[in-house]
Amino acid sequence: xxxxxxxxxxxxxxxxxxxxxxxxxxxxxxxxxxxxxxxxxxxxxxxxxxxxxxxxxxxxxxxxxxxxxxxxxxxxxxxxxxxxxxxxxxxxxxxxxxxxxxxxxxxxxxxxxxxxxxxxxxxxxxxxxxxxxxxxxxxxxxxxxxxxxxxxxxxxxxxxxxxxxxxxxxxxxxxxxxxxxxxxxxxxxxxxxxxxxxxxxxxxxxxxxxxxxxxxxxxxxxxxxxxxxxxxxxxxxxxxxxxxxxxxxxxxxxxxxxxxxxxxxxxxxxxxxxxxxxxxxxxxxxxxxxxxxxxxxxxxxxxxxxxxxxxxxxxxxxxxxxxxxxxxxxxxxxxxxxxxxxxxxxxxxxxxxxxxxxxxxxxxxxxxxxxxxxxxxxxxxxxxxxxxxxxxxxxxxxxxxxxxxxxxxxxxxxxxxxxxxxxxxxxxxxxxxxxxxxxxxxxxxxxxxxxxxxxxxxxxxxxxxxxxxxxxxxxxxxxxxxxxxxxxxxxxxxxxxxxxxxxxxxxxxxxxxxxxxxxxxxxxxxxxxxxxxxxxxxxxxxxxxxxxxxxxxxxxxxxxxxxxxxxxxxxxxxxxxxxxxxxxxxxxxxxxxxxxxxxxxxxxxxxxxxxxxxxxxxxxxxxxxxxxxxxxxxxxxxxxxxxxxxxxxxxxxxxxxxxxxxxxxxxxxxxxxxxxxxxxxxxxxxxxxxxxxxxxxxxxxxxxxxxxxxxxxxxxxxxxxxxxxxxxx
Numbered sequence: 001x002x003x004x005x006x007x008x009x010x011x012x013x014x015x016x017x018x019x020x021x022x023x024x025x026x027x028x029x030x031x032x033x034x035x036x037x038x039x040x041x042x043x044x045x046x047x048x049x050x051x052x053x054x055x056x057x058x059x060x061x062x063x064x065x066x067x068x069x070x071x072x073x074x075x076x077x078x079x080x081x082x083x084x085x086x087x088x089x090x091x092x093x094x095x096x097x098x099x100x101x102x103x104x105x106x107x108x109x110x111x112x113x114x115x116x117x118x119x120x121x122x123x124x125x126x127x128x129x130x131x132x133x134x135x136x137x138x139x140x141x142x143x144x145x146x147x148x149x150x151x152x153x154x155x156x157x158x159x160x161x162x163x164x165x166x167x168x169x170x171x172x173x174x175x176x177x178x179x180x181x182x183x184x185x186x187x188x189x190x191x192x193x194x195x196x197x198x199x200x201x202x203x204x205x206x207x208x209x210x211x212x213x214x215x216x217x218x219x220x221x222x223x224x225x226x227x228x229x230x231x232x233x234x235x236x237x238x239x240x241x242x243x244x245x246x247x248x249x250x251x252x253x254x255x256x257x258x259x260x261x262x263x264x265x266x267x268x269x270x271x272x273x274x275x276x277x278x279x280x281x282x283x284x285x286x287x288x289x290x291x292x293x294x295x296x297x298x299x300x301x302x303x304x305x306x307x308x309x310x311x312x313x314x315x316x317x318x319x320x321x322x323x324x325x326x327x328x329x330x331x332x333x334x335x336x337x338x339x340x341x342x343x344x345x346x347x348x349x350x351x352x353x354x355x356x357x358x359x360x361x362x363x364x365x366x367x368x369x370x371x372x373x374x375x376x377x378x379x380x381x382x383x384x385x386x387x388x389x390x391x392x393x394x395x396x397x398x399x400x401x402x403x404x405x406x407x408x409x410x411x412x413x414x415x416x417x418x419x420x421x422x423x424x425x426x427x428x429x430x431x432x433x434x435x436x437x438x439x440x441x442x443x444x445x446x447x448x449x450x451x452x453x454x455x456x457x458x459x460x461x462x463x464x465x466x467x468x469x470x471x472x473x474x475x476x477x478x479x480x481x482x483x484x485x486x487x488x489x490x491x492x493x494x495x496x497x498x499x500x501x502x503x504x505x506x507x508x509x510x511x512x513x514x515x516x517x518x519x520x521x522x523x524x525x526x527x528x529x530x531x532x533x534x535x536x537x538x539x540x541x542x543x544x545x546x547x548x549x550x551x552x553x554x555x556x557x558x559x560x561x562x563x564x565x566x567x568x569x570x571x572x573x574x575x576x577x578x579x580x581x582x583x584x585x586x587x588x589x590x591x592x593x594x595x596x597x598x599x600x601x602x603x604x605x606x607x608x609x610x611x612x613x614x615x616x617x618x619x620x621x622x623x624x625x626x627x628x629x630x631x632x633x634x635x636x637x638x639x640x641x642x643x644x645x646x647x648x649x650x651x652x653x654x655x656x657x658x659x660x661x662x663x664x665x666x667x668x669x670x671x672x673x674x675x676x677x678x679x680x681x682x683x684x685x686x687x688x689x690x691x692x693x694x695x696x697x698x699x700x701x702x703x704x705x706x707x708x709x710x711x712x713x714x715x716x717x718x719x720x721x722x723x724x725x726x727x728x729x
Contacts, residue, residue, distance in 0.1 A: 028055040032199065032381045035317045042066050048377055049127035049140040051196060055313060068196040070123075075189040078120035081112045082182040089179040106176055110158055113182035117151050121185040137334035139372035143188055145338070146368035146702065151181040153361055164357075175358055177365075177702075184369060184706040191710025195374075198717035199382070206316075209309050209392060212284035217249035218242075220293065238296045242287050250283040251298035259290025308649070311399065312392040316385040320401035322670060323380040326677075330373050337371040337685070344689040359690075362702060366688035370705035371681055375712040379673030382720035387666035390726050395649040396659050403645030407629050407663035409610045413558060414601060414623070416615040417569035417579065418456060418545060419651060420633050424616075426457055426545035428464040429526055433539035434511070440470055442539050446531050448472040449488040449495050453480055457529060460543050484593075485529075496532040499572065501591060508532050514540060522574035525582075547582070554653035555583050561660055564609075568592055568600055568623070598626035614656055631656055658728040665726050673716045680712045 029052040031037045031045035043052050051067040088105045128144035131137050154176035156163065161174050216228050218241040226241055231249055234240070239255060242248060248261065260272035263285045272288050275281055281294055284305040300306065341364040348360035384401045391398050398404050418424055433442035447465030450458035451472055465472065478488040484505065485498020496506055503510065510530065518528045518540060526542040558565060566587040569576050573590040580588045589600055601623050604611050613620065613627035624630030630644030633651040648655035688705050692698040 029053065030055050030317060032317070032385065033377045035319065044123070044127050044130070046130045046134045047136045048138045048374075049124075049131060050374075050377075051192075053199065055317065065196065065200060068193065068200070071189060071192045071196060074120040074123075075186065075193050078116045078182070078186045078189055081116050081120075082179075082186045085109050085112050085116075085179045085182050102173055106158060106178075109176065109178040110154070113151070113178040116182040116185050117147060120189060121147060124185075124188065137338070139334075139374045139377075141334055142337060142368045142372050143184070145341070146365040147181045147184050149361060149368075150177040150184070150365050150702065154178045154181065175355070177362070180362070180365070180702050183703040187703065187706040187710050191713055194710070194714045195378075195717060198714060198721060206309055206312055206389060206392075209284070209305060209312070212247065213303075213305055214247040214249050232300065234296050234299050236296055236299060240294050240296060241291075242281075242294055243291050244287060244289045246287045248281050248283055248285050248287060248294070250296045251303045252281055252294040252296045254279045254281060255293045255295050257290060257292030259292050260288040262286040262288065304649075308392060308397060311397050311647075312388055315388040315398045315400050315404075318384070318400035318402065320380055320384055320405045320670070322405060322667070322674075323401075326376050326380055326674065329678075330377055333371075333373050333376070333681075337368065340371070340685060340689065341365075341367040348690065359699075363688065363690045363699065366700045366702045366705040367685055369702050370684040370688045370700065370709055372709045372712075373677075373681070374709075375680060375716045376674070376677040378713060378716050378720075379677050380670050382717050383666055383670045383673060383723065386720050386723040387662060387669070387726075390723050391659070391662055394655075394658055394662070394728070396655055396662060397647040397649060398659075399645045399647070403629050404663050404666055406610065407612065407646065407660055408667045410563065410612040410629060410660065412564045412566060412604055412609040412611045413656065414566045414568050414604065414611060414613045414627065415585075415653070416613075416620055416633075417567055417571060417576065419616045420614055420653065421551050421567065421579065421583065422545040422547055424456055424545065424651070426460040426527070426543040428460055428541060429544045430521065430542040431464070431539070432517070432541070434537070437538050439539075440468060442531065443468065443541075444470045444472065445490045445493065445495055445533065445538075446497060446541065448475050448490050449478065449486055449497055451475070452478045452488065453486050456545075457527065457543055458486070461529075461541060493533045494535075496535075497529060499528070499570075499591075500530065503530055503532060503537070506532070506535070508535055508537060510537055518542075519574065522572050523578055525575055525578040527571050527575050547579070548652065550652055550654050552583055554657055555585065557654065557657040558660075559584070561657060563660070566604065568597055568613075595622070597623035601626040612656075614653070616651075631659070661728040662726060666723060669720060669723055673719055676719070677712070677716060680708075684708060 028038050028040060029042055030039075031048065031050055031052055033050060034045055034047045037045050037047065037052070038055070039052065044050065045052060085108075088100070088109055124140050124143050124147070127138070127140035131141045157174040157176050164174055213231060216230055217234055218226050219229050219234065220226055220239040220241055234250055240249060240252070242259070244259075254275050254277055256277060258274070258276040261275050261281060262272050263282065275290075275292065282305070283298075283303040298304070301310070344367050345360040345364040348363055349356050352359045384404065387404060388398050388401070391404075415421060418426075431439055431443050433439045443461075443465050447462045447470065450461045452475055462472075473490055475488040475490055477494075478486065480486050481498075481502070485496060485502040487494065487496050489495070496503065496508065500510065514530075514537070521528055521542045524544075526544050528540050528542050530540045531538050555565060564587070565585045566589065567576060567580055567585045568589045570592055571590055573588070576588045576590040579585075592600055597620060601611055601613055605626075605628070610628045612629040612631055613623050614631040614633055615624055616633055624632065624644045629646060632644035632647040633653075633655075646659050648659070684700075684705070688700045690699055
C-alpha cells in the first residue's frame with residue numbers, strides 16, 4: 001500500500017489522546033474510513049476523498065461544519081443553473097421550448113452547465129487529482145471520469161462538429177450531454193450534503209455527553225464569598241456551591257450539606273443517589289432539591305466525563321476486523337470498474353446500434369457513476385461510530401471496535417465473585433476466639449494488621465473493630481502475600497491472617513473443633529478467615545458479602561443469550577458453591593489465586609471458546625488481559641477505564657447483558673450494510689453496462705445512475721443511525 005506523505009498527517013499516532021474540549025481548543029481532523037489521516041484543519045481525505053471530520057466533537061462542531069456549508073452553497077447554485085438545462089433537453093415535450101433553435105438551445109446548455117461542472121463540481125476534480133497523485137483511486141476518480149467524459153465530449157461536439165462522422169449524428173444533429181454532466185454533478189452534491197448531515201448524527205452521543213458539563217461553577221472564596229467562574233478556571237481543592245437543580249461541574253467530595261443526585265446520564269440508573277458529607281459526586285450529574293458544598297478533586301481531563309468522552313472518541317475512530325473485508329474489496333474495486341467501463345465502451349462501439357460512439361460513451365459513464373464504492377467504505381465505520389456512542393449513553397464504555405466485534409462471538413462469561421456478583425462491601429457476621437483470649441482483644445490484633453491491607457475483607461474487619469470502639473495498635477513487619485494472606489507483628493506477637501490453605505503453607509494446623517462450625521458458616525455463604533498468633537490458631541472471623549439485587553436477574557438474561565457462566569473466586573469451595581447454587585451459575589472455580597486466574601481463562605480458551613472475563617479491572621488485570629474480551633466492572637469515579645476492552649460505568653452485571661446485545665445489534669447492522677453495498681454494486685454495474693438492452697431495450701441513464709449512487713451511501717448511513725434507538729430491554 002502506498003504510504004501517505006507527511007503533509008496529510010500532522011499527528012499519525014493513534015495513541016494520542018483527543019483533548020477534552022467542551023467549547024474550544026486546537027482540533028484535529030480525520031477521515032472516518034482512514035483514521036491514519038490526521039491534520040489540523042478541515043479538508044478531504046487523500047485516500048478516499050471523503051470530507052474529514054473532527055477527532056473529538058465539541059458542542060460547536062455541528063454549527064461549524066464548513067464542509068457541509070460549502071457543499072450546500074454549491075448544491076443550491078448548481079441546482080438553480082441545472083433546472084433550465086434540464087428543461088431545454090425536454091424541448092420536444094414542452095410547447096414553449098419546442099420552437100427554440102436547436103443550436104441556440106445547445107449554446108444555452110453549455111453556458112449554464114459550465115459553472116455547474118467546473119465551479120460547483122470543482123471539489124470532485126481536486127479529490128480525483130489527489131487520488132491519482134497518491135495512487136489510491138476512489139469514488140471521486142469514477143465521478144470525475146464520468147462527468148468529465150460527458151462534458152468534454154459535448155464541448156468537442158459543440159466547437160468541432162466536423163471532427164465527427166455522419167454516423168454520430170441523430171437527425172443531422174450531434175447529441176450533446178451537458179445536461180447529464182450537470183445533473184450528475186448536482187446529484188453527487190446532493191448525496192454529499194445528505195451524507196455530511198447524516199454523518200454529523202454519529203457524533204451526537206459525544207455532543208450529548210459534552211453538554212452534560214456546565215459552562216461555569218460557583219466557587220467559594222474566603223469562606224463565604226461566591227463567584228461564578230468558567231469551568232476551566234476550577235482547580236483541585238476549590239470549594240464549590242451546588243444549588244438545587246445545578247449540574248455538578250467536576251468530580252469531587254461533599255464537604256457539607258446533603259442532597260440526592262441524578263446520576264442516570266453516567267450510570268443509566270434512574271433513581272437519584274443520596275449524597276452527604278464525604279460522599280463522592282461526579283461532574284455532569286444533576287443535583288436534586290438539596291444544596292451542598294463540594295471540594296473539587298478531579299478537574300479538566302481527569303474527570304470521569306472527560307475520560308468517557310476521550311474513550312468514546314478513540315473507539316469511534318478504531319477499526320473493526322470486519323473492516324478488512326471492505327478494504328480488500330475497495331483496493332481493487334475502482335481499477336476494476338475503470339476496466340469494466342472501458343470494455344463497455346468498446347463492446348458498444350464495435351457491436352452496438354448507431355450512433356455507436358455515443359451509446360458506448362453514455363453506458364461507460366453510467367458504469368463509472370453507479371459503481372462508486374462509497375457505500376461499501378461507509379458500511380463498517382458508520383455502524384461502529386453510532387454503536388459506540390449509543391453504548392456511552394447506556395454507561396457501556398467500549399475501548400475499541402475490535403472488542404465490540406469480539407463480544408458478539410463470546411460463548412463463556414467468567415465472573416469474579418467479590419464486587420461483580422456481590423456488592424463488594426462485606427460485613428463481619430461472627431468473631432470467634434479460643435477461650436484463653438478475649439474476643440475484643442483478638443479482634444483488635446486482627447484489625448490492626450488488616451488496617452495495612454487494601455482488601456475489601458480487611459476493610460470490613462477494621463470497620464467492625466471501630467464499631468466496637470477498639471483502639472488499634474502499631475503494626476511492625478507487615479507483609480501482604482498475594483493470593484494468600486497478611487502477616488505482621490503486634491505487641492511482640494507474629495500474627496498470620498488468611499484462609500486454611502495459607503495457614504497450612506505455614507505449617508499451622510486448625511483445632512478440630514473449628515471444622516464443623518466453619519463448614520456450616522461456609523455453607524451459608526460466609527467467607528471464613530483464620531488468625532494465628534506465634535504459629536497457633538487463636539480464632540476465626542466470618543464475613544458475608546451480600547449479592548447485588550440485580551445479579552440473579554442479570555444471570556437469567558445472560559443464560560437466555562446462550563452464555564455459559566463460570567464463577568472464578570479465591571474463596572472456599574463451599575462458600576462459592578452456595579452462591580453459585582443461589583444464582584444458577586454453570587461452573588465454579590474456587591480457591592484460585594489472582595496469579596492463577598489468567599491460567600484458568602487460558603484453559604477455557606483452549607477448548608475453543610471465546611471467553612469474556614468480568615472483574616474489578618484492578619486485581620483481575622492479568623485475567624482481563626488473557627480473556628478475548630475483558631469487562632471492567634466500574635463504579636462511579638473509581639471506574640478503571642484503561643484496564644479492559646469494555647468498561648461498565650456502573651458495576652452491574654446487567655450491563656454485560658446489554659453490552660452483548662449491543663455488540664450483536666451493531667455487527668448485524670454492519671452485515672446489513674455490507675450486503676446492501678455489495679448487492680447494489682453487483683446489480684448496478686451490469687445494468688449500467690446495458691445487459692438488459694438486447695432483450696428489453698432498457699438502458700440506465702447516467703443521471704439515474706448518479707441518483708442511485710448518492711442514495712446508496714445515504715441509505716447505509718441511515719441504516720447505521722438506527723442503532724441510536726437501540727434498547728437492550
